[in-house]
Amino acid sequence: MALIEVKNAIKRYQTGDEYFNALNNVSLSIEEGEFVAIMGASGSGKSTFMNMLGCLDKPNSGSYLLDGIDVLSLNTDELSDIRNIKMGFVFQGFNLISRTSAVENVELPMIYKGIPESERYDRAMKALKIVGLEGRSTHMPNQMSGGQQQRVAIARAIINDPPLILADEPTGNLDTKTSIEVMEFFVNLNKEMGKTIVLVTHEPDIAQYCKRVVKFKDGNIISDEINTHTTIPY
Amino acid sequence: MIDFKSTLKMAVVSLKVNKMRSILTSLGIIIGVSAVIIMLAVGTGASVKIAKDMESMGSNLLMIRSGSVTSGGVRMGSGTRPTLTLKDAEAINKLARGILAVAPYSSEAQQITYGNQNWATSVAGTTQSYLYIRNYDIAEGRNFIPEDIKNNTKVAIIGNTVSTELFGDMDPLNKTIRIGNVPFKVIGTLKVKGQNGMGQDQDDLVFIPITTAQKKVFGTDFPGTVKMINVQAQNSEVISQTEEDINEILRDRHNIGKNQEDDFTVRNLAEMQETIKSSARTMSILLGAIASVSLLVGGIGIMNIMLVSVTERTKEIGIRMAIGAKPRDIRIQFLIESFLLSIIGGLIGVFIGVTASKAIQIFSDMSIVISSFSILLSLGFSGFIGVLFGYYPAYKASLLNPIDALRYE
Numbered sequence: 001m002a003l004i005e006v007k008n009a010i011k012r013y014q015t016g017d018e019y020f021n022a023l024n025n026v027s028l029s030i031e032e033g034e035f036v037a038i039m040g041a042s043g044s045g046k047s048t049f050m051n052m053l054g055c056l057d058k059p060n061s062g063s064y065l066l067d068g069i070d071v072l073s074l075n076t077d078e079l080s081d082i083r084n085i086k087m088g089f090v091f092q093g094f095n096l097i098s099r100t101s102a103v104e105n106v107e108l109p110m111i112y113k114g115i116p117e118s119e120r121y122d123r124a125m126k127a128l129k130i131v132g133l134e135g136r137s138t139h140m141p142n143q144m145s146g147g148q149q150q151r152v153a154i155a156r157a158i159i160n161d162p163p164l165i166l167a168d169e170p171t172g173n174l175d176t177k178t179s180i181e182v183m184e185f186f187v188n189l190n191k192e193m194g195k196t197i198v199l200v201t202h203e204p205d206i207a208q209y210c211k212r213v214v215k216f217k218d219g220n221i222i223s224d225e226i227n228t229h230t231t232i233p234y
Numbered sequence: 235m236i237d238f239k240s241t242l243k244m245a246v247v248s249l250k251v252n253k254m255r256s257i258l259t260s261l262g263i264i265i266g267v268s269a270v271i272i273m274l275a276v277g278t279g280a281s282v283k284i285a286k287d288m289e290s291m292g293s294n295l296l297m298i299r300s301g302s303v304t305s306g307g308v309r310m311g312s313g314t315r316p317t318l319t320l321k322d323a324e325a326i327n328k329l330a331r332g333i334l335a336v337a338p339y340s341s342e343a344q345q346i347t348y349g350n351q352n353w354a355t356s357v358a359g360t361t362q363s364y365l366y367i368r369n370y371d372i373a374e375g376r377n378f379i380p381e382d383i384k385n386n387t388k389v390a391i392i393g394n395t396v397s398t399e400l401f402g403d404m405d406p407l408n409k410t411i412r413i414g415n416v417p418f419k420v421i422g423t424l425k426v427k428g429q430n431g432m433g434q435d436q437d438d439l440v441f442i443p444i445t446t447a448q449k450k451v452f453g454t455d456f457p458g459t460v461k462m463i464n465v466q467a468q469n470s471e472v473i474s475q476t477e478e479d480i481n482e483i484l485r486d487r488h489n490i491g492k493n494q495e496d497d498f499t500v501r502n503l504a505e506m507q508e509t510i511k512s513s514a515r516t517m518s519i520l521l522g523a524i525a526s527v528s529l530l531v532g533g534i535g536i537m538n539i540m541l542v543s544v545t546e547r548t549k550e551i552g553i554r555m556a557i558g559a560k561p562r563d564i565r566i567q568f569l570i571e572s573f574l575l576s577i578i579g580g581l582i583g584v585f586i587g588v589t590a591s592k593a594i595q596i597f598s599d600m601s602i603v604i605s606s607f608s609i610l611l612s613l614g615f616s617g618f619i620g621v622l623f624g625y626y627p628a629y630k631a632s633l634l635n636p637i638d639a640l641r642y643e
Contacts, residue, residue, distance in 0.1 A: 057637055117237070
């Protein structure tokens with residue numbers, strides 16, 4: 001069974017009398033362990049699609065099964081649980097909570113999962129070690145570089161050990177060298193830990209790290225190809 | 235469901251981030267709570283004092299004084315024309331309804347001597363009932379007995395101040411003192427009563443039988459008269475009936491015609507006490523209202539700042555929702571923040587209120603009563619205000635759409 005199973009998803013927005021289809025009958029299936037890049041110009045529907053995958057938004061019609069769960073039938077609280085347990089988010093703007101230390105940021109998803117305090121700290125420190133930041137656990141977000149902040153965000157995304165990582169332009173605010181470092185973490189997450197990763201980008205260089213590239217245009221998928229010439233040898 | 239300790243920690247962190255703002259927001263509650271504490275302390279202190287004064291005065295009391303002398307159109311004030319007699323007192327006791335006790339009373343300032351000590355004090359001629367009516371208790375010795383009154387016995391009961399001035403540490407019982415030139419045997423001493431509501435020393439007096447006073451001590455042009463008759467009614471319900479009966483009896487005995495003015499006045503102390511009590515109550519309600527208004531204003535201040543805080547932290551709310559916070563978790567977080575703001579304000583307010591009350595007690599003569607009830611009440615009320623006025627901002631935060639919240643800059 002596929003981890004993600006989207007069928008005939010339609011998302012319609014209304015402005016005045018005009019209807020606008022942000023998603024126009026989109027179907028996509030992603031297996032566990034895949035590393036998928038979603039590409040497309042702005043307004044192509046890729047952000048709407050990502051919001052739907054992230055259980056932040058629902059399509060007007062169609063179906064979405066995540067790990068066999070019918071997401072569209074869930075209520076607000078159940079959607080919160082799905083986001084908490086089944087997926088981790090990495091954003092373009094890092095989105096760490098300010099004036100809160102790195103380790104406390106990583107602990108947050110565990111707090112909402114209800115994991116006891118005694119267990120949280122050790123697990124958060126382990127996750128920070130994976131991204132190479134165990135020495136910066138007490139640093140506040142504004143005391144860290146962009147690359148470091150994004151690595152804290154990655155640690156936060158994997159802390160509840162979800163099968164799926166959703167990354168929305170994770171290198172958009174980073175320079176080339178840092179971008180490469182961050183992408184190598186994603187490759188490792190996919191290869192070593194078996195995480196399924198869906199990553200939105202408009203940079204072909206970044207898409208090169210992925211095993212499969214899906215292109216959006218005007219609310220439709222226009223191409224869906226296996227990346228034969230990945231930068232990293234698999 | 236997230237654990238309480240973590241939520242509390244998050245709330246403390248976000249309040250610490252804006253320390254100045256948190257303190258200023260709490261200021262309304264601080265002022266409100268300290269006002270409640272001070273007002274209740276002063277108010278309770280005053281009513282306790284009033285109650286004590288009233289108790290020492292006696293309850294359900296009617297005071298009858300003789301009328302005034304009118305001389306060449308100048309009216310001299312009540313008590314100047316001695317029209318009341320012992321016989322009046324006896325008649326009232328016999329005829330009026332609802333009577334518990336009647337005590338005639340006349341007093342004069344006299345010089346008292348014992349050995350080589352002397353002291354000027356108020357000498358009151360009265361009967362044994364007077365001590366009951368006005369709540370004077372015998373400390374040692376005995377009260378008058380009817381024979382003392384009947385036989386004009388030369389016996390005296392002395393107040394504590396008189397006892398101290400004349401006898402020092404000696405036991406005054408059965409000693410002989412002189413009032414004017416007349417020797418009296420001390421048969422009893424009074425328990426200390428302290429000052430009355432007007433600040434008079436209620437222990438600086440000597441009681442002697444009214445008949446002895448009339449015949450041996452007070453020089454008067456009108457033999458047999460008394461200055462005042464004290465009447466205690468059985469209870470507060472019959473007291474107006476008793477008052478009417480007394481008026482009727484006295485008008486009849488004094489042969490006062492229908493259109494003539496009374497030659498006596500009856501003062502109803504129960505009514506006076508009721509007035510004082512109700513004005514004290516009105517005062518407390520007024521002060522309480524002022525304090526509640528400032529608490530209310532403090533609560534609105536908290537709501538205002540919490541709304542600002544929710545808007546400022548829209549992005550943070552979006553992040554929390556994206557990583558798994560339920561609307562309920564967001565709501566509880568903001569509710570705890572506003573609850574903390576007001577309860578911390580409340581605690582500081584209690585501290586300031588108690589300190590200020592103590593200061594008032596030290597620097598003025600007012601009596602202060604700080605009750606744990608008033609502290610619990612104001613703390614509870616401030617916590618309630620925090621939840622009440624924090625609910626709307628917290629509810630608003632929990633309704634945010636995570637996509638819009640994440641995009642918020």
